[in-house]
Amino acid sequence: MRKNWKNKVLGLLLLLLPFTFSACQDKHGTETGIAHAMEYTCPMHPQIVQDKPGSCPICGMDLVAKQPTNTPAVAVSTDLNYLLQPANQTVVSSIQTTQPVQKQVEKEITMSGVVTYDTRRQYMIPARFGGRIEKLYVKFNYQPVRNGQRLYDIYSPELVTAQKELLYLLQNDPGNTALISGARQKLRLLGVTEGQIKQLTRTGRESYTFPVFSPYNGYVLDPAVTAAPTVAPSAAASAGGGDGMGGMSGSAASAGGATGSGSAASVPGQGGGFAIREGMYVTTGQALLKVVDASQVWAQFNVASNLVGQLRKGAPVTITFNQLPGKTLQSSVNLVEPVFEANENFARVRVSLPAQGNSALIGQVITGRTSYSTGSALWVPKEAVLDLGTQSVAFLKVDGVFKPVSVQVGQRADGKVEVVQGLTAQDVIAANAQFLVDSESFIRVKETNR
Template identity: 35%
Template sequence: MHPQIIRDKTGKCPICSMDLIKKEENAQKITDIELEDLLKPTNEFVITTVPVTTIKKSSEEISIEALGSIQNDTRQVGSISSIVAGRIERLYVRYRYQMIMPGDKIMDIYSPEIATAQRNLLFLLKSDASNASLIEAAKQRLLLMGMSSGQVQQLIRTGKATLTVSVYSNAMGHIHEAGQETMVATGQMQNSSTTTAPLAIREGMYVQQGQKIFSLTNPAKGWAVLNIFPENQHLVKVGNPVKITPEAMPQKAFRAKINFIEPFYRPNSKTLTARVYFDNASLRIPIGSQVRASIFGSNASANWLPQEAVLSLGLNDIAFVKTSGGFIAKKITTGIRQNNLVQITNGLAITDTVAANAQYLTDSESFIKIKQ
């Protein structure tokens, strides 16, 4: 209202249309007012007739969102080792990640030890053919050194010793050098120069008996490693259904279940890691792909309010509790937010009635004074 407008009777201000207030000549000075009264929020107590709601106690299906990546199933990692000591005469593996099938020839190794064992068998057959026990022992020695039964029979038939022994794959998968398995399993990305560099294993190199030369990772088997944030860790259990969607290939989304939860935190991480095993033979999702996951679980009976009834002030959440004549803002503690519902863990009783839409009861969050 504009104080320059003066009238001798009641009416409205011609400028702002506010009601004129009677001017008192004998107004009394107020001396007991305090600064706290002047700074008291105008909407600490709100008088309104907005719709109200109450707490609903029920068990809601929880959907937890998580991020992760596709990694090799380390349970399916195979290895190729040298069964004899010797020199690599010929190498049949030419590049990293070459696909190898069971029975594929990997390399030929020249071994003086196996050459001596072959000559020993030929000598026994020629000079002591009736000594069946020694001949059988010589055959078993060659089999244990890596020769196949067919090669032993060919040796006996031709009477000529072979100077090399062949090493065959006993598993299927992409080939890696020993000690150079894909780094995705540790959550790191390989340098491109490492993946495109030539193999360090070359023809002419010497190997020891039992030395691990190559590792095989099976591309048909994989697992999704999911990062579970602290506020959701108590809700994730082994066996929970999960839907996994690769970010680059959403059409290849699939359903599975939580198979394993790692019982420790990985270095420099505050998230718990859960594993989902799956068959990648038909999906063919590249290792290292980023994925989004929705983990489905059931929560125990809890107290829920509609999401509109809870107002977030950053660090605090409030609800407007109905009292006689109006509403009072009250601080509450919330939990899970799911399907437009908010779990109430503290601050409200089951009998409390609150405003159905807390936004309608405040013009500015900075003016709200919370009742503890």
């Protein structure tokens, strides 16, 4: 009985032996396939590929295992720890540190601009009565004129009639003061001066050609000329002394040929004459001449829209002339005008600039500088904040190691940057954030709460 049982066990073992051998063979074959699938290459010479570890026959470096092509990509962290390689590591270093400082900073604004005419000092001389131009005493654009200078003589039937009415009342009804006063007032409203009225009453003879005088100092222009000259007339010429030609430069006199509007381009002899001519008839209200007073000009600057809130009327401005090194002028902000032009928001700042006694030229390039206080804020050196494009980062020192923290920055001034959010005055941060990103000394530390 026992012998039969032993025979049965032996027979069962003989039946299982082929399966055991086959399994061992498959396992050995699998391991062999994996071993053969692994390849090794040289980091400096990738053309060297072997199926086992060894040395490069070219440079002697140890071969390293190649990554299979189907190896999954390493996930990129969305937090700031990726700045300290590898992820979730901080840097231990004895680099220089700094602390945010709560203080006020004086910030300077540098503005580039040009000298331009004061639009409030441009005057139009219209015809107060219709008639015919008998004599024209101004000959070309940008000719200097002074207050009281004779511009042209005109024959006007309306003015002749008004003179005769006054003379008739004086000769035939001298006691009618009301009518005589009304006749005098009519002549005044037509542009007749008190001196001309006294001369009329003294001589008792009306004038058929009536002179018109300039009521302003400046430079005379045709009304159609809208472009400013390339080089401005000198300030001395606009003072109105003598014949007004002493301070007129040749370039200023010829600057009237500057490109203006389409109507200005059609003016006959725009560079040297006017649209009105001797013998031409004019109508009441027609604009005949324009006078530009250049004794007061503007310095006009364009400023970024984010600085508009820092500029106030009356703020002091130091102006330097790019063509005149060392020459400065002190003035103040006269107007801050928000502008939207060419899909861009900015501000146009105007500063009054006295032209008399200065060599300011219309169109001259200038530079203005003004400053303002930023108010009490938290400031750090600009090197302590790393700009990543979408956010800014500082490296906070915690328990002897540095950790990246996201910060919100504001203004920049004098090599410092304002920290609006993310740090306090008690924090200690790395003085050079870029150094930590480039450093190769990294260790793994445990996350701790601040």
